[in-house]
Amino acid sequence: MSLSILAIDDSRTIRDMLTLALTQAGFDPTVAEDGIHGLEVLDGMQPDAIITDINMPRLDGFGFIEAVREQPQHQTTPILVLTTESAPELKARARAAGATGWIVKPFDPAKLVKALNMVAGTGTA
Amino acid sequence: MTKPDPMAEIRASFFLECEELLEALQDGLLALDGGDKDPETINICFRAVHSIKGGAGAFGLDDLVRFAHRYETVLDAIRNGTLTPDHDTMLLFFKAADFLSDLVRSSQTGDGLEPDLVEGTLLDLESFTGDAVKEEEAATDFEPMAVSLDLSDFDLPSGTVYRVIFAPEPELFKSGNEPQHLLRALAEAGTARITCDSSKLPRLEALDPENAYLSWTVDIETEVSAEDLTELFDFVDGLCSLVITEVSNAPPDKPDLPAPPPDAVDISNPGAPLASPTLQKSNGTRPTQTPNATVRVDxxxxxxxxxxxxxxxxxxxxxxxxxxxxxxxxxxxxxxxxxxxxxxxxxxxxxxxxxxxQPVKSMFQRMSRIARETSGAIGKRVNFLTEGDNTEVDKTVIERLADPLTHMIRNAVDHGLESKSDRLAAGKSEEGTITLSAAHKSGRVIIEISDDGDGINRPKVKQIAETRGLIPPGQDLSDHEIDALLFLPGFSTMTQVSDLSGRGVGMDVVRSAIQSLGGRISITSVKGRGTTFSISLPLTLAVLDGMVITVDGETLVVPLSAIVETISLMDDDVKRLGPDTNVIHIRDVFVPLVDLGVELGYRSAPTDYEGRVVLLISQEDGARMALLVDTIEEQRQVVIKGLQATYGRVPGIAAATILGDGKIALIVDPVDLMTRASGKTGTPSEDLQLAG
Missing domain, CATH: 1.10.287 (Helix Hairpins)
Structure with missing residues (x-):
């Protein structure tokens, strides 16, 4: 099944890499450059999962997740946080904001795909 | 065409992005250094370094990751307010930014950097935050550790049976996690039998839809270790109760297994209370992907x-x-x-x-680094300012300006600014100021490098030129003429060749580099107040606005930028100063008259000037000349075709062009003609090629 994924990162390189990894996995990625842009893009789409960076201009990942969770239609949309830190307090903050899980950068495309499949319930196989 | 490797493309684009990020970092640091207190400024710096780290990690650029990480940590300390930046910190931040940019470059080319250098700068950085960072370091140490969901290749004895008891808490549902998905992932790790315990489920009227009442018991025979099973539940750690116990190595249907709880529910239809409203797949139009603001073109x-x-x-x-x-x-x-x-x-x-x-900004930032490094090396404090960073100039021009400008900035710091004690004695502030500015001015780009030093020491310059035999001794020279001596080959004012500017590259090389771009350089210097080098460049190397003229039947083009006005002469406007020297009288000023036909050897000087046409030519420094021509044909754009490759340098001629009738016309270099005709200071001719 082709999952539709919204991927948000302020780094063009990471966006390119996410697009590549997701496309190769047969997913249908849409990208955005920061939290505000992410919300704009999200308005009108119902992605199967969202991937977001934390450190971003205008609206960071925490703010973005909180804003997404406020929208009734996105209360259960899986949101994976993409972060270079694996610090527990970051995980805790991400979770408090409403994140489903996290992926540590640099990400392994295969693992990213598995994690997406798992949170979106499409099976890891 | 072979399909390019997507990763190689992303890698190339990463380095481009790094350039942009380094620029943003530099801007942010400059703003911080200037006392900017906006928290977003430090955030921008932090994010720039952070993004470089993120991308570098993806490409396994370990040195870059390591350095960016430490740098980011210190920036974070400032962001959190645990460290307040002072002058020394800022200097170090600039140094670290420079170093980061070196690392980016070396990562791109694959050349390693001196490990000692890396360590040294790292240690300096860390000394600012001390132990606090080191501790945090341990917590956030950058390890590329991703969630391990790859359960296929574990080398464990097969047939271990675990009992997993999983009871979600209501918060789990708020995180967007879904028990069904977790159980499915778990079941895929081996052979599983899943039973649902719905005993806590209340009667419908008492059911709180936001609460969690179900739990599951999974007996799974798998080759995966208990830790890896736990890791599957990493995302919901703390949002559920999870107990994993090893039961035995026996197959799961052994009779000694405790009986599964009653009311087994098919996992494919878990009756977990849904905290969420029903999901509605919207078939509405997908927003179109926002177009990129830039396109990369070869x-x-x-x-x-x-x-x-x-x-x-x-x-x-x-x-x-x-x-x-x-x-x-x-x-x-x-x-x-x-x-x-x-x-x-x-x-x-x-x-x-x-x-x-392209905006000159990136080059200006490089120059600001040169100024910092130079001032650091010789112990002068320099306040480096830039103006007109967004002035756009042809990319080739920018690239080829980097070397001459580097040299001039070094000169300005090293020679232009006085020593600390001299400055104080002259009643100036201890810190010298160097300003690098760019602006568009009547179809050309003007780049100026000014210092607030002591100005050119003209008696000394003249004396040195005489000692070196560059000019005959005892000549009476104007200030302007003395300044021009600096451009003579083999001139260096420092008796002791200094480490920085005296690298065997003189201002003569700077000038020919600028001239090869179709540019001019001039000096203005006021004793005690400072020196300004002014470079004037064409906007492009490919076309030129020109005045098409004829002299003795030959068609020539004079660059419009050099022409101030055209004048129709009357015979008595011309005053003869000597056998070969004429001047014309314009608005109370005498301007040397140069006959283009004579200069280029087409004909001898006319005897009568009545009704003749002259072009009033102006140099960047304001020096003027009247260029006598026969007729003015038209004003038009011409495409510059270089001559140098074929003919070498041609005195007084900059390049050639092809006219509408297919004929070739030479493009005159009026300033070279002016210098040549006036014979001032015996300036040798230089390359005057405009484009290749």
């Missing part, structure tokens, strides 16, 4: 386009000429159509040139 393609546009301009000129010769009236359709065509050609040309244009 420079070769742009150059090809520039060349083609050049040909188009020539062709259009030829067409205009044919139409004119056909004797069509000006209100004919062909003529008006042609006018529109000319306008379009001009627009296309401008647009193409704009593609090549």
């Amino acid at each position: 420079l070769d393609r742009i150059d090809r386009l520039v060349n083609l546009v050049g040909e188009l301009v020539i062709n259009q000129a030829m067409l205009s000429q044919s139409v004119a010769e056909a004797g069509l009236t000006s209100d004919s359709q062909v003529t008006s159509g042609l006018e529109e065509f000319m306008r379009l050609t001009r627009d296309i040309q401008d647009s193409v040139m704009m593609i090549r244009a």
Whole structure:
């Protein structure tokens, strides 16, 4: 099944890499450059999962997740946080904001795909 | 065409992005250094370094990751307010930014950097935050550790049976996690039997839809270790109760297994209370992906386009000429159509040139680094300012300006600014100021480097030139002429060749580099107040606005930028100063008169000047000359064709062009002519090629 994924990162390189990894996995990625842009893009789409960076201009990942969770239609949309830190307090903050899980950068495309499949319930196989 | 490797493309784009990020970092640091207290400024710096780290990690650029990580940690300390930046911190931040940019470059080319250098800068950085960072370091140490969901290749004895009891808490549902998905992932790790315990489920009227009542018991035979099973539940750690116990190595249907709880529910339809409203798949239109603000284009393609546009301009000129010769009236359709065509050609040309244009900002930032490094090396405090960072200049011009500017900035710090004690003695602030500015001025780009030093020591300059035999001793020279001595080959004012500016590169090399770009350099210096070097450059290397003139039947082009005005002479305007020296009297000033025909050897000087046409030419420093020509034909854009490759340097001639009738016309270099004709200071001729 082709999952539709919204991927948000302020780094063009990471966006390119996410697009590549997701496309190769047969997913249908849409990208955005920061939290505000992410919300704009999200308005009108119902992605199967969202991937977001934390450190971003205008609206960071925490703010973005909180804003997404406020929208009734996105209360259960899986949101994976993409972060270079694996610090527990970051995980805790991400979770408090409403994140489903996290992926540590640099990400392994295969693992990213598995994690997406798992949170979106499409099976890891 | 072979399909390019997508990763290689992303890698190339990563390094481009790094350049942008480094620029943003530099801007942010400058703002911080200038006392900017906006928290977003430090955030921008932090994010720039952070993004570099993120991308570098993806490409396994370990040195870059390591350095960026430490740098980021210190920046974070400032962001959190645990560290307040002072002057020394800022200096170190700049140094670290420079170093980061070196690392980016070396990562790109694959050359390693000196490990000692890396460590040294790292230690400096860390000394600012001390132990606090080290501790945090341990917590956030950057390890590429991803969630391990790859359960296929574990080398464990098969047949271990675990019992997993999983009871979600209501918060789990708020995180967007879904028990069904977790259980499915778990089941895929081996052979599983899943039973649901719905005993806590209340009666429907008492059911709180936001609460969690179900739990699951999974007996799974798997080759995966208990830790890896736990890791599957990493995302919901703390949002559920999870107990994993090893039961035995026996197959799961052994009779000694405790019986699964009653009310087994098929996992494919878990009755977990849903905290969420029903999901509605919206079939609404997907927002179109926002278009990228930039497109990356191979420079070769742009150059090809520039060349083609050049040909188009020539062709259009030829067409205009044919139409004119056909004797069509000006209100004919062909003529008006042609006018529109000319306008379009001009627009296309401008647009193409704009593609090549880039803000000088990145180069200015490099120069700011040069100034910092130079001032650090010789212990002078320098306040380096830039103006007009967003002025756009042809990319090639920017690239080729880097070396001459580097040299001039070093000179300004090393020679231009006085020593600390001299400054204080002169009643100036201890910190010297160097300003690098760029601006567009009447179709050219003016780049100025000013210092607030002591100005050129003219007696000393003259004396050195005499000692070196560059000029005959005892000449009476104007200030301007003395300043021009600095450009003579083999001139160096420092008796002791200093480490920085005295690298065997003199101002003569700087000047020829600038001249090879079709540019000019001039000096203004006021004793005790400072020196300004002013560089004037054409906007592009490909076309030129020119005045088409004739001299003795030859058609020539004079760059419009050099012409101040055209004057029709009366015989008594001309005053003879000597056998070969004439001046004309214009508005209370005497300007040397140069006959282009004579200078280029076409004919001898006329005896009568009545009604003759002169072009008043101005140099960047304000020096003027009247250039005598026979007729003025028209004013037009011409495409520059270099001569140097074929003919070497031709005195007084900058380049050539092809006119509308297909004839070749030489493009005059009026300033070289001026220098040559006045014979001042015996300046040798330099390359005057405008474009290749």
